[in-house]
Amino acid sequence: MTYVEEHPSSEGECVCGQTNLLWMFTITNSNNGAELFPIGSSCVNHFERTDLNRQVAVFRKLMDIRAAAQQQKQVTLTTDYFSRAVLDYLLEAGAFTPDEYNFWDAQGDFEFLRKMFGVRDKSTISSKRQWKIRKLLDLKVIPFILSDERLG
Ligand SMILES: [Zn+2]
Structure with a gap:
């Protein structure tokens, strides 16, 4: 596809x-x-x-x-928007890139998001982790999807 x-x-x-x-x-x-x-x-x-x-x-x-x-809506790391397969796609497609914040370990960001996605009660996620999720979605995932040439 x-x-x-x-x-x-x-x-x-x-x-x-x-x-x-x-x-x-x-x-x-x-x-x-x-x-x-x-x-x-x-x-x-x-x-x-x-x-x-x-x-x-x-x-x-x-x-x-x-x-x-x-539409400037806030995209959340929930099943409303994501699935494990979507996160796998993003990894394969190169949405996660190494930088100084992940200590040049892009795979670590993916694994973090996958783990957080699997947390059923998101309110139990610490505010520090919530912040990291927000940053990864806003700075990596969403810009990648907005510029993904496979989406016409
Ligand atoms: Zn047909």
Whole structure:
């Protein structure tokens, strides 16, 4: 899954002929580079590939985060916006970068966020950690998503 875009008036048409798509995905065959576009999110199920289905869910969440950020809403580290798969995507895509605050250990930031995401009662997270979560979301995650070229 290499690209997703939102049809401005929900009138996208899938390669299979299904109409009225809002979300149009591009799927690229990593072996030969062949692209399929546009594919509707429900049509992705026809491929019966769990990795593709998971990616659809990730891309939808990324689009939600982007929309919230563009509307100046505060994005929180909750299931409203995130999932473990979204955090994994962000790591793989390079959202976490080494800097002096993480002592040049970007992986540590990812592991911290994953751990904090797994805390059920977020009110038990210390204020120092809450602050770190906010900084990582505002300075790394959200700017990365806003500039992610896979989101059209
Ligand atoms: Zn289709």
